[in-house]
Amino acid sequence: MASGPEAMARIPLTLADLQAARARIASLILATPLWLNDPLSREFAVPIHFKLENLQPTGSFKLRGASHKVDRLLASGRELRGVIAASAGNHAQGVARAALVKGLPATVVMPVAAPLTKIEACRGLGAEVVLAGTTLEEARTLAERLAGERGLEFIHPYDDWQIIAGQASAGLEIVEVLPTATLVIVPLGGGGLISGVALAIKLQRPDVCIVGVQTETVAPFRRFLDDGSLEVVSPSAHTIADGIKVKAPGELTRQVIARYVDAIVTVDDNAIAEAMVCLLERTRTIGEGAGVVALAALLKGKIVPRPHDRVVVLVSGGNADMTLVGRSIDYGLASSGRLMSVAVRVADSPGRLAALLGVVAEHGMNVRHVEHRRGELHVPVGMTEIIMQIETRDFAHQGELLDHFAAQGLDARNLIGAVE
Template identity: 45%
Template sequence: VIAASAGNHAQGVALAASLHNIKSTIVLPEFAPLTKITATKNFGAEVVLHGASFDEAMAHSRFLQEEHHYTYVHAFDDELIIAGQGTIGLEIVRDLPQVTVIVVPIGGGGIVSGIAIAAKSLLPNVRIVGVQAANCAPMKKSVAAGKVVILDDALETIADGIAVKRPGAITFPIIQDLVDEIVEVTEEEIARAIFFCVQNNRLVVEGAGAAGLAALLAKKIKLNSDDNVCAVLCGGNIDANLLARVLEQVLVRQGRYLMFKLLVPDRPGMLARLLDNVADSGANVIEVFHRRAMWLAPLGKTGIEMLLEVRDKQHGTEVHQHLEDAGYHVEREGVGDWEEYY
């Protein structure tokens, strides 16, 4: 068998093939996360890296299928795959029979199609909301146009698992018929949802899996006070390096990490005195850099850049004021502009 995937479908096919002693070849985009590549290989598949996107990987997989006469297992445009993914909908209705809104990420549309068919067959009034990354959102444009729209100007997204430029031929009419609304989320909103899952739910969720929660946190979906909402977190294959960068960026945006720039006299002991003042304020120093030539600092002065960790936004304000009161003129970079969620 052969399949193309952004990484999640790949592992399912690889495992199923290995369990049945079937040879599997999986084509992944060249820039697929290392965690997905490694996991797919560990499940027994031959991994081929090709193209910069899922769509390019899929085109190459079709070429290999014809060349070697493999059986093709499509990631979303296959009725049996949609039926399998639809078991998520059955589980939701079984475990949360009072659900009124189900929020599902959309790439090619397989998972949302399966969930919509299953859930609405049991709960006809349940509302299905699909979520796409704004950087790659052909499904919403297709529904608006009433026909499949191929996205030629898609941008990169941390939600690589749903970065599909062309909706499926099978999934598109299902989504037209059963999905009540499609919304888009930005990269920053996806990052915030990943952070939320780690901090509040102790869950590691990749960008594609967190898209539904991102829409809820960003208030992109209109809800009633009596709604029971289920957000499907469909994917946890995020590279450790990317996860670290996401967490750090959100900490900065929420004001938990502060970036300060200031000048101090270029004499021995001045940096130590500055850091003593930082310690007195209760902040933790993450990084410190001396900047002379880069800042064109006045003679006799040296520039200092500090990355500090604080408890919350209020504490950050207090640290800033403490340094000002100590005689430093502090410029703050990357001022937090996101509220915190608990």
């Protein structure tokens, strides 16, 4: 945890405030499962639980904060002409649903490259969708301007105490279901989720370790707990975890993180893709890139549980872009050694392909795709290059096949290779 002005700032939320917020939204959200995962628990030799926020009606935890904010706006007694939000997708869906339930008009401003699935989900919830800007920050600028022009209430995705109080309901559920939890790992973007979860847990169990996880390329909080600094993120920074691609963290969330978060780590897109595959296999549920970063950190050893730990991995969302899911799965399979693409150069004569396929079968591998290349400058006349996409167990399994080809004097190259 950090020291300095943020850590000393007064945080206006008490445990009673968080419990009252949870009661207000109880009928609007799902108290998501806290699921003990046996295979991962055996692998890490400690109990590993998934908090599955990807099962929320809108597919992410954002519904919690949005529902509470809309409730408080209506309780204020002010005349509301509607609400507006800026989001890459999950906050937009949360606001759209929260407004729909309460009969309020909703407008959401999304970057032009927002996933089509999230755009259509917002429209399906009755919201007006405005596509503007290439970044979340540009979308937010327009949303704030439209709020003033149209007389709408702007709902910030994370830097709002009422939003944080709503997100805290997830932390209250964790303590209620697993009061013996000792380590809670949470995705970290703008900080609304981890702030709420950390408050809900630390105000009851100050001994619990709270760890935030950011993506390697967009990590403004990377050194925040060490020296209070925020890292400047490159405008061109890319990550498949678009839900936490937040370059300007909140001022309020910084106060909570400084006081109640114990560590912050980062993971790269390779690890995120592998975690998407792992979650799908272990839970039969989909996690978007941002939703699985906590699992990625655990799988890659960025967080090492102690022998006595009871671990909660928070899966924050499952609104994965379907056009990205297949590519991410293949990427995750390749980076974990379960998919290879090998090019073998052989004489262009009958039976050579059948022989190669026989070798692959002997090694207990499955061929997904085969391609021939002839007449290209890198392939000598009279030869052909056969490219096989093959499903394997791990990198050692791949090595066995390559060693076999080498022993036969064949020129074979792994076109994917190990990802470090």
